[in-house]
Amino acid sequence: MTHTTQETVETEAGPARITWHTAGKARLVLAAGHGAGGGIEARDLQALARVLPGHGVTVALVEQPWRVAGKKVAPAPKTLDTGWRGLWPALTRPGPPVIAGGRSAGARVACRTAAELGAHAVLALSFPLHPPGRPEKSRAEELLGAGVPTLVVQGGNDPFGRPDEFPDGPYELVEVPYGDHGFAVPKRAPIGQDEAVTVITDAVVKWTGSLG
Template identity: 35%
Template sequence: MTEKICFQAEASHQDPDVILVHGAGAGLESDFLVAARVGFEARGVTVTGVEFHYMAQSRASGKRRPPPPVKRLVEELGDVVRVMEKPVVIVGKSMGGRVASMLALPGMAPANLSGVIVLGYPFHPPGKEHTLRVEHFDRISVPLMILQGSRDPFGKQAEITALFGERHWPDEIELLWLDSGDHDFQPAKRSGKTRESLLDEALDAAVTWLQHRRLGSV
């Protein structure tokens, strides 16, 4: 089920279709994703929200449902992208970003998928640093940017740097750390930062990345 988010910004024929995909437990109307959508709007980016079927069922029933196996979500997201006429950039929050990254593999990626941006990648379950969800990274075939809080329990900067310090990241992947941010970019109080400032930093970087990668005229 795809929900069109209507913003004031008008897309040109050169712009990619940017779709926003939610995480496992919170949908498109979460505070984080509403703020992200408003932030993209302020930067002239038109966004379409994509809601997985299980989340639509949960919202309709008022009862929380767990997501289905990730393979099914990859197929569902692929079906959404393939029917879109223009090049598509997926912006995924947490699980939505993981699903998008798995769609970006050879043999899986729709021809019109031109990029993926992840807002908080779930590198591993909290407290299980060695249960990594990166086995597919070496095969990602489209540009991918990860925006990650440095103290995100799903992948802190110190542990990810230690695990991947000797690893060569594929050229398609860029990783930007947001100092002191957690999984929702909420900083520690002692940092003097705010979630709004970290989200602004993330969205500015995302739009710059789109421009540098020439994925659209945003």
């Protein structure tokens, strides 16, 4: 049975919000931040919040201060990192090791701060390897520098970086066939939307189960 609660946390970037989906006997906490263009209503974040608590992983969906304040545009990466750092004590408070995670811009934050904050691992959903159409502006260093076990879940048609564009490195990568940056699949695709989301949740359940 999942228990859901919300809390507001003061950070140097302003008040942030955590929505806890608490597992009965949690052995891990997955803290997951949203992207620059949306909030925690994203299909992948909501699916993980539904599924993981049944596998002993509490899911903490994190809303950055700019979202809580009702702003439409994300601030600079440095400010996102400040907000995430300010939340970390609340995320570690329950006790189990914390996986730093997020989608898109949230994945970048998790990668940039993982080693510094002592994250147990990193989950990078739709990691924006480069701006669309600008492969020369690579952000691979952020991913490669995470310094902890890392799982990347990437849509096969993500304009911010298809799976075959990713460099070799110390991380696992799972492809969501036909998925775009939001893991939406075209109607003509041979897999349906529910199947695509199941690829994500199955991969994360398996990976979290393998973490010591």
